[in-house]
Amino acid sequence: MYGQIRIEHNLSCKAKPRFEEDLGFGRHFTDHMFMMDFEEGKGWHDPRIIPYGPISHDPSAMVFHYGQAVFEGLKAFRTEKDEIVLFRPDQNAQRLNRSSDRLQMPQMDENFVVGAIQTLVRVDAEWVPRKKGSSLYIRPFVIATEAGLGVRASSRYSFVIIMSPVGSYYEEGLQPINILVESHYARAVQGGTGSAKTAGNYAATLKAQALAKEHNCAQVLWLDAIEKTYIEEAGSMNVFFKINGEVVTPNLSGSILDGITRKSIIHLLKEWGIPVTERKISIDDIVLAYENGTLEEAFGTGTAAVVSPIGSLLWNGTPMVINQGNIGDLVRRLYDTITGIQYGRIEDSYGWTISC
Template sequence: MQEIKVQLSKNKKEKPIDEQLPFGRYFTDHMFVMDYSEEKGWFDPRIIPYQPIVLDPAAIIFHYGQTVFEGLKAYVTKDQDVLLFRPDENMKRMNRSNQRLCIPEIDEDLALEALKKLISIDRDWIPTKEGTSLYIRPFVFATEPYLGVAPSTTYQFVIILSPVGAYYKEGMNPVKIAVESEYVRAVKGGTGGAKTAGNYASALKAQEVAEKEGYSQVLWLDGKEHKYIEEVGSMNVFFKIDGEIITPAVNGSILQGITRKSVIELLKYWEMPVVERKISMEEVYQAYKEGKLEEAFGTGTAAVISPIGELFWNDLKLTIHNGKTGELSKKLYDTLTGIQTGKVADPLNWVMKVEE
């Protein structure tokens, strides 16, 4: 494994107050950087002071969007241990995204080692107030200055860290979601299964419209028939209908969320009925009319579990669980965040300790 060089910052930043932490606005003192060229492969892994990235105006990333990213979190336990939640799954997914975007795969072991080393250096940035964490953003982008439509021959892999509070201002309180009827997030065969920037840029318009109407996010339907549920905002989605928990099956346009995977595995561990399959908005509506729609919630790294209290579809307002957080949503949130922070047992061996 390549040696990771370290250059420590001589100008430390003032840290934000835990009680006033927004999401993704503050960044730590250091960052990890590694370069790629066709001649050398991935080379020069280093931790340096946090600083701007200098790129040629013709860099491929600006013009053709060849980039992927990941998102995960670090937590401090009551015993002052630093824990990561399934970081190996993030690195595996990053390489799946790399494959889809024609980006050279990273060394997953080296990336994990770099991540742990960076966190150790900026350890005192990890907030400790309940509901806070250190958000970790690894990303790769094309750097070659070239205006031809082709994969870049040079890249950078960067990891930055951000102390964060809750992703949604509602916290664990249920959010209101509008079912999107015009725009689509992704289609099978496209890049919906990869964590790439363009997926999120194309989603902004629908989100903007929904927010003006008082909704936190949109529920995406499939891009072909426009009736099957895919994701909610930037999260995967689950429905509890007549005792069974249903989530849309991964089909090439749905991101394979690590929180999604963890929820499925946890439900199976609890011996609760969970199934991955196609589910239409009409089916959800029929379940609602029959009084069988018990809960709905989104899952993702940023929010962990986000209960859905209302769905707006075809001028109909579907109030779920009386607009309150359901028992399953609460149990999943408490269990997952408990495992992540070391407060409850980790029966499925998901957490990884960061050694000092």
């Protein structure tokens, strides 16, 4: 379709980090990367795996000026049987195309995208760590590369995949985190790009994220941009609340990301017979549940952190401590199940993992 993937092996491989130590997140990068180019009238072409290194673009490349950039995030895991698997990569490929469509960027064959990821992981298989809780984070992205100024869609693009061995996303690991409820700044609005995984969405969160850090909070919980009332998502996570036995999460209104871990969590909850509802949730609903003692657990979900228990919400200067700041039973069960499937400790009866 796009041609056979050409592989140029790196003859100067770098020293690998000590995988048994804390890898952090996104600090180290593997020896190779995948690249493929798009040109209007020619389509996607020249798929290749080459040594990891700098990418050169013209200063007028349109990505620098008009922000046509989308990305994905997924992981490769080394199972207890020493096999390497990916978790639901087909979902990432589908979402990459949806994001590209929103930013008027060209689509790609989703099976080819998954195959390219598998091939790159096989080339750099020794970079998949064996330490419990570690994984190989995979970052596919597409950027506009045409040289020229003028507000329009680019006629040239690059598709790139890079990879990084990682430990826990949060320094706290699987420990309850503090979250600041943001009531001034806005992340996205319905009709905007909130449902796309595009770079600009994350740039818009950095100011509030810095304020959260000043309040000893790990993340920001965003409210809707119009009424500043309805909960949307956290900086890098979808959010869930367990209230009086029912799990509720904001519905996909067009301004939040359709998370793959979110989708997996909802599937598990339904299978376990735990009531789960996708609907509009106001911050007032959460405050009321907290005050009357029915707010039992809260947690975020995402590829990077998997499941993160929320220990407290800082709202209007007052912390609401959830479940006495402890990890809830449901959060623990969800985390153990998802990671159990990813690392091969639990049988994958859903077909969510594929081998590399």
